[in-house]
Amino acid sequence: MKILLKNGRLIDPIGEIDTVTDVLIIDGIIQKISQNLSVTKEDKSIDLTGKIISPGFIDMHVHLREPGFEHKETIESGSRAAASGGFTSVCCMPNTNPVIDDPSVIKWIQQCSLKVDDGIVDVYPIAAITKGREGKELAPMMELAEAGALAFSDDGSPVENAEVMRRALEYASMIDKPIIQHAEELSMAKGGVMNEGYVSTLLGMQPIPSIAEEIMISRDLHISQYTKAQYHAAHISTAGSVELLRSAKKKNLRVSCEVTPHHFSLTDNAVRSFDTNTKMNPPLRSHEDVEAVKEGLRDGTIDVIATDHAPHSFDEKQVEFLYAPFGIVGLETAVGLAITELIHTKILTPKQLIEKFSVNPRNILHLPRINIQEGEPANLTFLDFMQEWIVDINNFQSKSKNSPFHGWKLKGKAIGIINKGKMKLFP
Ligand SMILES: [Zn+2]
Incomplete structure (x- = not known):
């Protein structure tokens, strides 16, 4: 199959390219990058005038819920949500049932993912650090890595025990x-349900203080320095965490971190609505924390934007705030929120945004870099920075609709992906 991308602005941070050009793809391989290319009528030609061609995006923090919680999400629905959000790859977290602490679960997830739309979205399992995510005994990490685990995490729970x-x-x-x-x-x-601060006091809600996150990161950075091992802090949310990572990076520790779109788009003020879709862990933080997170994104302290996509069924979230489960879906709003909140506000350049959605997470996970060059496989995300759209949970591919962004007007959107010779467009 021949696909011609016409007049797109190709931004490739690795090749240091930022130019308007045509890209000809034949059977999934980039054949030619040049201006004024043409194809016959039988082939596909896509006009990308005013749009951006980027290396394919990866979301390194997703809960696909399968096996075990298929009423919330499946590998199929989650992969479709990823594609529609502009991601050619996702990493799925191990808090499933059974837990991803055995190579057989990894193999099973890999096989399932290949059946969804011919495997257009690469699904990379992240295996548990400890057996059953119980924090006690290490999982068989060598075997899990051999089976295809890219990283290890007990996400949903911390590894509490320092040893x-x-x-x-x-x-x-x-x-x-x-x-x-x-x-x-x-x-x-x-026991906490929201950020500790003025709003939690006002609402009389059990709080989660910032230092609960910062103490753990601080401890881990010491252990990471001692062991010289590679450490990644998931979904950091506080000014103190940003500062800890910033100084660890100055000391050249092998550390990195991510932030979710909701932690740079919302503050704990949103919890006043009592909407259970403002309940997540870590919780929405203060205005000062949000500003610090944005500065961390700008100055490179925060390497990655990842969603922590956490689907829950309508019934599960339709309870009192106190009893609702933590988490929101994020795959289909992440890119729109990032462009709206970070590009149009000039906090990030387009190149920086692409680094945080593609280049940096792939580096952290030791995935092959995406080279947008002739002869290389096409793994691409198309972006429209100017498109205005309204978030409508009813249009989500995800099985769950638990988003606080329903009805939000965003400017900027992922409009398609190409991976493994397949293409999906969402104009
Ligand atoms: Zn988590």
């Missing part, structure tokens, strides 16, 4: 994989 974390980091560094921590000091955070 277990130390051994996990030592072991992971022997097989050159990152450890991803859900940083939360449970003795301070347990």
